[in-house]
Amino acid sequence: MSEIQIRRARQADLPAIVAMLADDALGRAREDTRQPLAQAYLDAFAAVDSDPNQLLAVMTDGADVIGTLQISFLAGLSSRGAWRGQIEAVRIAADRRGERLGQRLLEWAIEKCRERGCRVVQLTTNKSRLDAHRFYDRLGFKASHIGYKLEL
Numbered sequence: 001m002s003e004i005q006i007r008r009a010r011q012a013d014l015p016a017i018v019a020m021l022a023d024d025a026l027g028r029a030r031e032d033t034r035q036p037l038a039q040a041y042l043d044a045f046a047a048v049d050s051d052p053n054q055l056l057a058v059m060t061d062g063a064d065v066i067g068t069l070q071i072s073f074l075a076g077l078s079s080r081g082a083w084r085g086q087i088e089a090v091r092i093a094a095d096r097r098g099e100r101l102g103q104r105l106l107e108w109a110i111e112k113c114r115e116r117g118c119r120v121v122q123l124t125t126n127k128s129r130l131d132a133h134r135f136y137d138r139l140g141f142k143a144s145h146i147g148y149k150l151e152l
Contacts, residue, residue: 004101006108009056009068011045016065017058020091026126055112059092059105066093067105073116085113087123090132106139 009017014037022031032038048054048070059067072086087109092102113121124147125132133143 003061004066004104005060006057006067006105007060009045009049009058011042011049013058013065013068014041014045017056017068017091020065020068020093021089023091023094026128057105057109057112059101061096064093066096067091067101069105069109071109071112073113073118079119082119083117085109085116085118085121087121090123102135103139 015033015035018031018037018041019033021027022033045056048056053073053075055071055073057069057071058065069090070088072088074084074086076082076084087106090102090106092105110121121141123136123141125136137143
């Protein structure tokens with residue numbers, strides 16, 4: 001029996017990460033899972049991995065990558081100079097959903113934010129992801145703001 005681990009992602013994890021990002025209606029429209037992966041994914045990984053204020057993490061079960069998320073640690077002047085942990089791209093492999101792995105992954109991420117001195121943990125989720133909204137509500141997140149995006 002394998003043990004679930006959470007660790008910093010490695011470049012070799014990219015195919016599994018991109019596959020999870022593409023594994024829903026929204027992701028299929030914006031991700032490219034063809035192998036070899038597009039250079040843009042490799043460049044993005046290198047940028048994230050070399051930035052001390054970024055943490056791309058994976059959850060593994062043995063050799064299998066079964067979850068992922070990214071934390072951006074953001075310095076800011078508001079709220080008396082509070083650091084924020086911005087969580088993005090939370091995914092659990094489709095065949096592992098329902099095992100409370102997402103909760104475990106988010107709790108790990110929140111602890112990483114605490115360790116970095118963050119006073120706020122924030123995230124965004126697409127309006128169409130109703131299951132995700134219920135999940136984040138259950139974990140104590142509050143839908144306190146409206147988010148806007150401008151595609152460039």
